[in-house]
Amino acid sequence: MPNVKISLRQLTIITALFMIGTAILIVPSALAVKAKQDAWIAALIGIGIGSLILALQLLLSRLYPDMNLVQISEKLLGKWLGKSVCFLLLLILFLGGPVAVLQEIGTFLTVQIMPETPIQAIIILFGAIVLMGVRLGLEVLARSAELLFPWFLLLFLSLSILLFSQVKWENALPILEQGPGPLIPAVCSFISIVYLPNMILLMIFPASVNRQSEANKAVFIGSLIGSLILLLIVILSILVLGPTITEKTMYPSYLLAQKINIGNFLQRIEVIMAVMWFITLFFRISFYFYATVAGYCQIFNIKNIQPLVIPLGWILTTLAVFIYPNVMFEHNWEARTWTPFSFIFGLLFPLLLLGLHGIRKIRSKGAPKKSRFPE
Amino acid sequence: MNVALILMTAALVVWLELPRMLREREQRELWGFSVLLLLGVGISLTQTFISDIPTPLILVASLLKPFSDFLTAIGLIQ
Numbered sequence: 001m002p003n004v005k006i007s008l009r010q011l012t013i014i015t016a017l018f019m020i021g022t023a024i025l026i027v028p029s030a031l032a033v034k035a036k037q038d039a040w041i042a043a044l045i046g047i048g049i050g051s052l053i054l055a056l057q058l059l060l061s062r063l064y065p066d067m068n069l070v071q072i073s074e075k076l077l078g079k080w081l082g083k084s085v086c087f088l089l090l091l092i093l094f095l096g097g098p099v100a101v102l103q104e105i106g107t108f109l110t111v112q113i114m115p116e117t118p119i120q121a122i123i124i125l126f127g128a129i130v131l132m133g134v135r136l137g138l139e140v141l142a143r144s145a146e147l148l149f150p151w152f153l154l155l156f157l158s159l160s161i162l163l164f165s166q167v168k169w170e171n172a173l174p175i176l177e178q179g180p181g182p183l184i185p186a187v188c189s190f191i192s193i194v195y196l197p198n199m200i201l202l203m204i205f206p207a208s209v210n211r212q213s214e215a216n217k218a219v220f221i222g223s224l225i226g227s228l229i230l231l232l233i234v235i236l237s238i239l240v241l242g243p244t245i246t247e248k249t250m251y252p253s254y255l256l257a258q259k260i261n262i263g264n265f266l267q268r269i270e271v272i273m274a275v276m277w278f279i280t281l282f283f284r285i286s287f288y289f290y291a292t293v294a295g296y297c298q299i300f301n302i303k304n305i306q307p308l309v310i311p312l313g314w315i316l317t318t319l320a321v322f323i324y325p326n327v328m329f330e331h332n333w334e335a336r337t338w339t340p341f342s343f344i345f346g347l348l349f350p351l352l353l354l355g356l357h358g359i360r361k362i363r364s365k366g367a368p369k370k371s372r373f374p375e
Numbered sequence: 376m377n378v379a380l381i382l383m384t385a386a387l388v389v390w391l392e393l394p395r396m397l398r399e400r401e402q403r404e405l406w407g408f409s410v411l412l413l414l415g416v417g418i419s420l421t422q423t424f425i426s427d428i429p430t431p432l433i434l435v436a437s438l439l440k441p442f443s444d445f446l447t448a449i450g451l452i453q
Contacts, residue, residue: 034453092435095431095432095435096432096435184450184451185450185451185452185453188451188452189452296407297407300403300407301403302403302404302407303401303403303404304399304401304404307392307395307396307401307404307405307407307408308404308407308408308411310388310391310392311388311408311411311412311414311415312411312415314388314411314412314415314416314419315411315414315415315418318415318418318419318422319418319431321422322422322427322428322430323430323431323432324430324432325427325429325430329430329432332436333432333436335452335453336436336440336443336447336452337432337435337436337439337440337443339443339446339452340439340442340443340446340452341435341439343446344439344442
């Protein structure tokens with residue numbers, strides 16, 4: 001593993017940008033499909049439960065402060081079992097994470113902005129930028145995140161403020177029309193899109209952070225910033241577009257940007273707003289991809305990750321072209337396979353590791369007692 | 376035409392990465408590099424000859440189907 005160090009502020013920004021990632025495009029409709037006008041309640045509950053899950057993941061990093069995820073699982077599961085479990089998890093994560101997100105940005109651009117451009121052109125161009133970033137290393141990525149985050153905030157705040165005149169409060173009524181039942185799957189999909197993949201950030205912190213003891217706090221603040229931004233975008237989609245349109249649109253937040261209209265003069269600025277999504281999607285793909293490369297290097301004991309970036313990136317871009325044959329497949333995959341997988345990866349896997357840690361601790365406590373009182 | 380383009384890009388990548396790896400005598404890096412590059416070139420070449428390759432996600436979906444069915448049964452996902 002390369003010995004790079006990033007600062008706490010960079011870690012906070014990375015976490016926030018990674019969490020916002022694709023979620024800012026797809027979360028409003030994913031929630032509105034299940035919870036209708038109560039999507040914002042589902043997001044609020046999701047933030048609560050998600051923070052608990054994040055605390056669980058962070059506990060793992062506090063117990064092993066100088067190791068990354070692969071090293072932790074090698075230590076707790078044994079060398080070969082740990083390596084093979086991580087290999088499988090990282091493989092599925094690679095297919096469902098960076099590849100799918102790269103395909104997502106291709107679809108987004110070809111559907112909404114440039115309908116006559118072949119999707120391959122966009123995927124190859126965007127993939128090339130990601131490869132450049134990851135090849136230059138974690139420090140460069142972290143610094144560019146630090147530079148681009150204010151621009152993202154500026155665009156996001158201007159989107160929210162410009163939309164304020166279009167808010168219709170009656171769109172959020174009636175509250176809890178069908179009882180709390182439909183909220184449960186909505187909360188689950190919110191957690192699985194936003195919080196559970198954060199587990200992959202354990203490949204980056206705490207081992208690569210300069211002040212390790214405060215890394216957890218930095219990640220927590222970052223996750224709060226990210227989830228508040230997502231909550232705001234869900235509330236805006238519900239209040240401005242209404243639950244029915246939010247549910248039936250593929251990218252509700254893009255439609256939100258189209259709705260901006262100040263005095264019939266300031267309108268159709270959605271492409272400027274789209275820069276916001278390019279920033280977050282870039283960091284989502286980059287950190288997924290960085291974590292995959294670093295994880296595979298760790299599994300195969302490769303010290304220098306740089307030479308592997310371009311070949312794996314080649315696989316990333318070629319797979320991204322045909323990963324989803326059609327939109328129906330994508331919806332089915334997200335609901336039926338990605339959600340269960342992220343529960344396995346983000347919740348059951350850390351629980352298993354924590355359980356094994358507990359067993360080890362009990363055993364190692366028992367062992368010296370035995371030696372002290374021999375039979 | 377497409378095949379030539381793919382092979383040229385592969386040659387470019389090799390030219391970019393190989394000399395440094397040889398100089399630093401990074402054996403494991405070299406192995407990983409060649410396996411991944413061959414895989415990538417293989418997928419690209421298959422794509423030029425067969426227009427609709429089934430996605431690898433079908434395999435993952437069938438692998439996770441029991442767990443997914445379980446979660447659907449207890450109402451966590453729809």
